[in-house]
Amino acid sequence: CGFVIDGFYYIKVCPLYANFAESFNHKAILDFVKCFIYVCWDDHKFKLKSVGTLVPNMQVKIGENNEILLKGGSITKGYYNNPEENAKAFTEDGFLRTGDAGYIDKEGNLFITERIKELMKTSNGKYIAPQQIEGKVGKDSFIEQIAIIADARKYVSALIVPNYDALAEYAKSLNLKYKNYAELIKNSQIVEFFQKRLQNLQQELASYEQIKKFTLLTTPFSINNDELTPTLKLKRKNIYKNYFREIEAMYA
16 A cells, blocks of 8 residues: 555544544544544555555455444554443444445545435435435536435435536527526436436436436525535535425325
């Protein structure tokens, strides 16, 4: 392993905690210890979007829900004198539960796809990684924002805010007439246009991960509407609340 360039920013990893805990016997100390180097990139090659390959003497395996499990010398032995917390943090064979979902490719590169707690479970029992789908679909030049809906639902749906500059140019090329954006996104040619784009964008996704229905919105998600965090992450609960009727209509 060559150049260390990425790491695992996760509490519970560093063995330094074990020494502190034995001295102070204070569980809260763990919250201040953040040791996160467990992967690195080779000096001369790396794979885009991966977090690198494992550092020496580090074991990794993929567990339930594609959770990344770690074991090695740089992993803490656990909470001091707290078997209940250790049972939650580790598997029976001693691997740390990271809380991240991911996979390893044939070359040993590790990819992180989602936080486990953010996974959605459909009513059919399939686990959906919303950020992964949003990343694939949201890269389209005609899509400004997207929010996935799937938790406890029969299939995946989406709220989509179009890139209206690009969409207006496309509508002009079709000589479409409209009074406002609300009228434009109801046009059957525009709806069909997005359906075809979604089909192309989702070819690499499993069938149960693919967006089956979508609703185009006129108003972007915003911080002012409490739909985005200051770092522009989706506040899903608030979005679902604000667009309750639109969401329910996709499952009617």
